[in-house]
Amino acid sequence: MAKIEFLNVTKTRSIDGEMRNVLDDVSVAVEKGTILAIGGPSGAGKSTMLRLANRLESATSGRVLLDGVDISTIDPIRLRRKVGMVFQLPSLFPLTVQENLTYGPGLRGVEPSSLEAKVREMLDMVDLPDLSPGRLAGELSVGQQQRVAIARTLMNEPEVLLMDEPTSALDPATAKSVLELVCDIRCRYGITVLFVSHSLEHSKLVGDRFLLIVDGRVIEESDIEAFFLGPSTELGRKFLAGELK
Amino acid sequence: MEYISLSYASLGIAVLFIISAMAVSFRYRLGLEKDLAVGAVRAFVQLTAIGYVLQLLFVSERWYYVVGMLVIMLAAAIKNAVARQSVTLKGMFTTLGISIFVGSALTTAVVIGIILRVKPWYSPRYLIPLAGSILGNSMTGAALALNRLRSDITHRKPEVEAALALGATSRQAVMPMIRDALKSAMLPSISSLMVVGIVHLPGMMAGQIIAGAYPVDAVKYQLMVVYMIAAAVAITSMMVVYLATSLFFTPDHMLKAEALGST
Structure with a gap:
């Protein structure tokens, strides 16, 4: 599994015709097998961090390292297979569950028929053991779709998993079961996880460490327990008190 | 007559x-x-x-006058196809230009050189109206395909990004949208194949009949015209959707945010 590091990363974007830093000199290291929960107010730059980590976007300056290698030197296709991403909405393809799950390996030329056992294993992993792989993705509930989306990403056997608010579209009970699933995935595969969430409760449930970003800047990064017991910054205390939106 | x-x-x-x-x-x-x-x-x-x-x-009857006229018609077709786009992007003129040129030139060459065997090849009586008809239809097909592709990528951005995040190339990620764009560009010429002669007598055939041609001869010409239009539209729109990938993605398979905009 892999360590991922952000070194002085800045991302500038045009917002309402004005160039703004959505990420401003961000530096953070996430050790192998760690779950880093990333929190902060809306528009803080949390999702942008994830998008930079698998090169859906590129940084304006600074570097992102995967096991010490600058990701801008890695072929983006190879990188994205190593650094998988789960989005806020499941974004399944309008195909069957089986076709969704075999999409990633299929791109590498793996014959879908040779993946039946693996598809079953992944559906078991995401707690959908009774789901028929022949079902159309569009027929599933949002919670089931999000689980299938996680399984689809895991089919590529990623070393890092980026999760961009994967629970925000789910009801509380389903969200809780997806959070348990994230912990299971880390335990079973030892994957490094960057987990972005609006919910402090969700961050606390899954995270080993916590990163607070406000206006694109890192405010604090600490052990999750330490943050929730007492943030070391004023902004951290305000965020915990729900005063930053 | x-x-x-x-x-x-x-x-x-x-x-x-x-x-x-x-x-x-x-x-x-x-x-x-x-x-x-x-x-x-x-x-x-x-x-x-x-x-x-x-x-x-x-x-x-000078070849360079005829070719000059064709170049003007081609430029007008490209300009019109660009003007029909709801968003203008850098590189659009080149993409549409190459596609319309290749699709039209290939089809026209086959019609003039192989099917009709016109001598001399630049005979304006054949070349101008046939190339004009091909250019006009290629232009419509190309404009339709590109507009549809951009609009679909914009609407289905989450799906496209999900595919990219799984390791798809930009072309693999937009393949479903490419198929839909090609269908929407080709359907009008296919529909016209279905109804020609029943719902309407096309302009070229009507013109030939009025000018004194035997209806059966005019029909043969018209058949060639509808077949060549179907081919020209297919070739042009296929080239547009393939070349257009670079309008919407960087070489590193990232979506260009500025390329999508509103629908």
Whole structure:
């Protein structure tokens, strides 16, 4: 599994015709097998961090390292297979569950028929053991779709998993079961996880460490327990008190 | 067979059709009277001018005049296809230009050189109307395909990014949208294959019959025309959707945010 590091990363974007830093000199290291929960107010730059980590976007300056290698030197296709991403909405393809799950390996030329056992294993992993792989993705509930989306990403056997608010579209009970699933995935595969969430409760449930970003800047990064017991910054205390939106 | 030559005085009576259309616009307050008047005058000026140009070409029979005319028609087709895009992007002119040129040139070459075996190849009597018909349809197909592709990628951005995040190349990620764009560009020419001769007699065939050709001969020409149009549209739109990938993605398979915009 892999360590991922952000070194002085800045991302500038045009917002309402004005160039703004959505990420401003961000530096953070996430050790192998760690779950880093990333929190902060809306528009803080949390999702942008994830998008930079698998090169859906590129940084304006600074570097992102995967096991010490600058990701801008890695072929983006190879990188994205190593650094998988789960989005806020499941974004399944309008195909069957089986076709969704075999999409990633299929791109590498793996014959879908040779993946039946693996598809079953992944559906078991995401707690959908009774789901028929022949079902159309569009027929599933949002919670089931999000689980299938996680399984689809895991089919590529990623070393890092980026999760961009994967629970925000789910009801509380389903969200809780997806959070348990994230912990299971880390335990079973030892994957490094960057987990972005609006919910402090969700961050606390899954995270080993916590990163607070406000206006694109890192405010604090600490052990999750330490943050929730007492943030070391004023902004951290305000965020915990729900005063930053 | 002789045909009835149309005098300008008789043509003047046809202006009544435009006036009646203006009356409808006036009655329902559509505000289209000015557009109709301008359109009618523009059509008159443009067609009269092209009539004289063609007459000149027919008399001179020089290949470079004919090719020059084709280049002007190609430029106008490309400009029009670009103007029909709801968002203008850098590189769009080149993408549409190459596609319309290749699709039209290939089809025209086959029609002129292999099917009709026109001698000399630049005979304006054949080359200009056939190339014009091919260019016009290629232009519509190319414009339709590119607009549809951009709009679909914009609407289905989450799906595209999910595919990219799984390790798809930009082309693999937009393949479902490419298929839909190709279908939407090709369906009009396929529909026209279905109804030709039943719902309407196309312009070229009607013109030939009025000019004295035997209907069966005119039909053969028309069949060639509808087949060549179907091929030209297919080739052009296929090239557009393949070349267009670079309009929407960086070489590193990242979506260009500025390329999507509104639908």
